Amino acid sequence: MRWSFVVVASLCAVPAAAATQADALPWWVFAAFIGLSLLCVFIIILWWRARRPSPVAAGHEPPFHLLHDDISGLPNKWLAKQDFRTFISSRPQAQLALVLVKIDQFERVNQLLGYSHANLVLSQIARRLNQAAAAHQGILALSSADAYVAHLGGVDFLLLVDQQGKQHQAGYLAHQLEQQIAEPLLLRGCAVDYRILAGISLYPQHGQDFSELVEKAHLALQQRLLSGADSPVYQNEMSATTPDRLAMMAQLQQAIASQQLQLDVQPQVLLPDRQVVAAEVLLRWAHPEQGLLAPKQFIPLAEQMGLMFPLTCWVLQQTIQMLATLQKEGILLQLAVNISSSDLLQIELAEHIQQLLTKHQVKPGQLILELKEEALMTEPQAVLPMLQRLRALGLVLVLDDFGTGYTSLGMLREFPLQQVKIDAQFISGMHKSDAQVAITGAIIDLAKNLRLDVVAEGVEEQPTAEKLARMGCIRAQGFLFSQPFALAGLPAWMRQHQFNQNGG
Numbered sequence: 001m002r003w004s005f006v007v008v009a010s011l012c013a014v015p016a017a018a019a020t021q022a023d024a025l026p027w028w029v030f031a032a033f034i035g036l037s038l039l040c041v042f043i044i045i046l047w048w049r050a051r052r053p054s055p056v057a058a059g060h061e062p063p064f065h066l067l068h069d070d071i072s073g074l075p076n077k078w079l080a081k082q083d084f085r086t087f088i089s090s091r092p093q094a095q096l097a098l099v100l101v102k103i104d105q106f107e108r109v110n111q112l113l114g115y116s117h118a119n120l121v122l123s124q125i126a127r128r129l130n131q132a133a134a135a136h137q138g139i140l141a142l143s144s145a146d147a148y149v150a151h152l153g154g155v156d157f158l159l160l161v162d163q164q165g166k167q168h169q170a171g172y173l174a175h176q177l178e179q180q181i182a183e184p185l186l187l188r189g190c191a192v193d194y195r196i197l198a199g200i201s202l203y204p205q206h207g208q209d210f211s212e213l214v215e216k217a218h219l220a221l222q223q224r225l226l227s228g229a230d231s232p233v234y235q236n237e238m239s240a241t242t243p244d245r246l247a248m249m250a251q252l253q254q255a256i257a258s259q260q261l262q263l264d265v266q267p268q269v270l271l272p273d274r275q276v277v278a279a280e281v282l283l284r285w286a287h288p289e290q291g292l293l294a295p296k297q298f299i300p301l302a303e304q305m306g307l308m309f310p311l312t313c314w315v316l317q318q319t320i321q322m323l324a325t326l327q328k329e330g331i332l333l334q335l336a337v338n339i340s341s342s343d344l345l346q347i348e349l350a351e352h353i354q355q356l357l358t359k360h361q362v363k364p365g366q367l368i369l370e371l372k373e374e375a376l377m378t379e380p381q382a383v384l385p386m387l388q389r390l391r392a393l394g395l396v397l398v399l400d401d402f403g404t405g406y407t408s409l410g411m412l413r414e415f416p417l418q419q420v421k422i423d424a425q426f427i428s429g430m431h432k433s434d435a436q437v438a439i440t441g442a443i444i445d446l447a448k449n450l451r452l453d454v455v456a457e458g459v460e461e462q463p464t465a466e467k468l469a470r471m472g473c474i475r476a477q478g479f480l481f482s483q484p485f486a487l488a489g490l491p492a493w494m495r496q497h498q499f500n501q502n503g504g
Contacts (some may be wrong), residue, residue, distance in 0.1 A: 278336060345386070
């Protein structure tokens with residue numbers, strides 16, 4: 001720096017010397033010298049600051065806020081990366097697992113509470129996560145005192161697990177955390193429900209770079225969200241399917257606007273006289289490249305992307321319009337729409353349905369909402385008020401795929417249901433299996449004791465229909481009565497069916 005001061009002093013001395021010859025020099029010469037001197041000083045200061053060593057590079061401890069997340073106070077991604085490198089460099093034969101933990105559907109908390117309160121919830125969840133991880137500190141590799149979890153940003157957290165000699169430790173830890181951290185939080189007297197899921201990648205099997213391993217843990221977690229897979233561990237085939245899945249996500253956003261979605265219906269009959277009393281509305285995606293896709297091929301994507309409620313609203317609108325058309329033609333029929341668990345958490349669902357019914361002058365009892373058991377069991381206390389509002393509107397509520405989940409008898413009594421729908425896996429081949437007959441009979445008896453009507457789906461053969469009728473099942477649906485067909489063709493199909501029933 002010594003020479004820089006000499007330069008500045010020299011530049012400043014020039015106008016001073018020139019001042020003795022003021023009569024010989026014009027005024028602008030002095031201004032030019034002064035401006036040049038200030039510019040040189042500015043450039044020298046910038047150069048000096050750029051050359052000054054940073055605290056990290058010089059071996060000094062950087063400030064706390066550079067190494068920790070502002071909301072949770074936990075180590076951030078940069079520090080987790082350094083700990084990862086330190087761990088594997090000191091252990092040539094290291095076996096390390098990256099456990100990525102995500103708070104699922106946290107955007108709902110943001111919508112309901114606002115960002116300031118949501119950040120408070122996030123910090124409390126982070127504290128819970130860190131406390132639960134402390135019980136396993138002997139296998140964790142983060143170096144920060146009293147911090148066993150890193151906060152990568154947003155709702156993503158990371159644990160580094162030493163798996164030397166115990167290859168299943170990370171999986172066990174992930175399962176424990178998912179079970180222990182799921183209890184609702186209390187915020188100003190309100191219970192805030194949430195769920196966490198984990199994805200795992202392994203060093204060195206899945207890669208040696210920290211960022212690559214984090215990405216693969218993300219892929220494992222996304223696979224669980226999309227398919228409901230139990231294992232949180234990354235598999236090589238996940239990378240191969242990622243581009244296709246990402247492309248489908250982008251295409252799904254345009255599906256409604258470009259009219260790629262279509263609705264089919266499958267009639268539902270009374271077993272004693274084969275009278276058609278209802279029909280289930282089935283959503284399909286006419287994909288321009290992959291052809292007709294069933295709901296299970298794109299509904300998980302819609303759930304993940306936050307598109308489920310807009311999709312449901314579109315289906316409801318089309319369904320209620322069809323009910324109005326049938327009503328004008330003198331055809332009395334109920335139509336059933338499938339509702340997801342995320343739909344039931346939308347506070348505007350009941351109001352939206354009521355507005356559609358009023359607009360099209362459709363009686364509420366003509367609309368059936370079919371609910372999966374998982375929709376009721378995931379957050380029962382959260383969805384119960386919505387179910388009560390929907391029932392108060394006069395809608396018919398049906399528990400779909402009954403017998404495949406874990407709904408307790410007590411909860412069945414608590415929910416305002418009118419029907420249960422026996423899953424097709426119990427109906428298929430029932431006339432050939434005494435065990436299936438016994439199970440189906442038990443489900444029917446249970447439903448009748450709870451004063452619930454029973455619908456059997458997947459009925460394909462006449463002997464099955466006859467047995468169901470003898471067992472007390474009133475309604476049925478399946479290929480024996482009709483295959484699914486386009487919703488737009490329902491009025492014509494009903495007229496033809498009534499004509500045939502009347503012996504025309």
